[in-house]
Amino acid sequence: MDLRKIIILTYDFPPLNSVGGQRPYSWYKYFKKYNLYPIIITRNWTSNSKKLIHQKDNLGEIYYSYYKDNIRDKLHTKYGNTRFVFTRKFLSLIIQLSQYITNALDPKYSIYKTAKMVIKKNKISFIIATGEPFILFKYAHKLSKNFRIPWYADYRDDWIDNHTKQEDSIYQNLFKKYENFFEQKYLSNVEGIISISDYIVVNIAKRVKAKKFIKIENGIDLTLIKSGKRILNETEFNIVYTGILYNCNYIKVFSKGFK
Numbered sequence: 295m296d297l298r299k300i301i302i303l304t305y306d307f308p309p310l311n312s313v314g315g316q317r318p319y320s321w322y323k324y325f326k327k328y329n330l331y332p333i334i335i336t337r338n339w340t341s342n343s344k345k346l347i348h349q350k351d352n353l354g355e356i357y358y359s360y361y362k363d364n365i366r367d368k369l370h371t372k373y374g375n376t377r378f379v380f381t382r383k384f385l386s387l388i389i390q391l392s393q394y395i396t397n398a399l400d401p402k403y404s405i406y407k408t409a410k411m412v413i414k415k416n417k418i419s420f421i422i423a424t425g426e427p428f429i430l431f432k433y434a435h436k437l438s439k440n441f442r443i444p445w446y447a448d449y450r451d452d453w454i455d456n457h458t459k460q461e462d463s464i465y466q467n468l469f470k471k472y473e474n475f476f477e478q479k480y481l482s483n484v485e486g487i488i489s490i491s492d493y494i495v496v497n498i499a500k501r502v503k504a505k506k507f508i509k510i511e512n513g514i515d516l517t518l519i520k521s522g523k524r525i526l527n528e529t530e531f532n533i534v535y536t537g538i539l540y541n542c543n544y545i546k547v548f549s550k551g552f553k
Contacts (some may be wrong), residue, residue, distance in 0.1 A: 303433060454501065
């Protein structure tokens with residue numbers, strides 16, 4: 295049986311060690327079992343690398359697109375977290391607002407250009423764009439429209455109603471409306487959406503009027519358990535948490551219930 299080729303647009307991917315990178319990496323490892331041939335399009339994690347690196351193995355292919363540091367990143371690399379803080383925040387705001395309108399300031403644009411090149415050389419059956427960053431939805435939208443290839447949006451976390459955006463301020467509310475406008479635009483031709491929980495995927499589907507949606511939870515690599523070492527004190531009850539502790543009340547709720 296011929297494998298169907300599927301392009302996966304992802305910013306986070308190994309060698310970057312992040313939760314966001316492990317999700318598409320698991321697809322890369324297991325898609326072939328389901329007659330899908332994954333082609334990963336990500337960024338080159340070598341700073342200021344102008345090279346496009348192409349790797350191929352028995353699982354699929356990976357394209358590491360070139361990446362050029364912008365002014366904000368160069369300031370952070372050279373001066374660290376304590377200097378030019380206001381300047382870097384201002385530049386971040388400009389980049390975040392302008393990326394939906396122009397590609398000029400978006401360092402992730404190289405992922406789109408690489409995907410475009412790959413599509414011209416291959417017969418692609420599907421496209422998946424996984425966030426964050428959700429600007430990849432814009433590029434999947436354009437590729438789908440230009441080449442008539444169905445695409446799927448993997449939200450992982452919600453874009454608009456993310457728990458990190460719960461601050462009730464004029465700026466935050468205006469910015470959510472601004473992003474919501476582009477979310478509706480880019481999701482207008484989406485084939486279906488994916489997220490990690492029933493609540494999130496249903497909420498997104500209603501908002502973007504998606505008829506096809508499915509929950510795919512973040513999993514665990516069981517092979518790591520077999521090769522792991524026992525480091526916890528077995529005379530105590532250990533609670534292990536992976537991820538960022540956001541300024542929300544879910545830890546308090548858990549702690550209260552657990553006690």
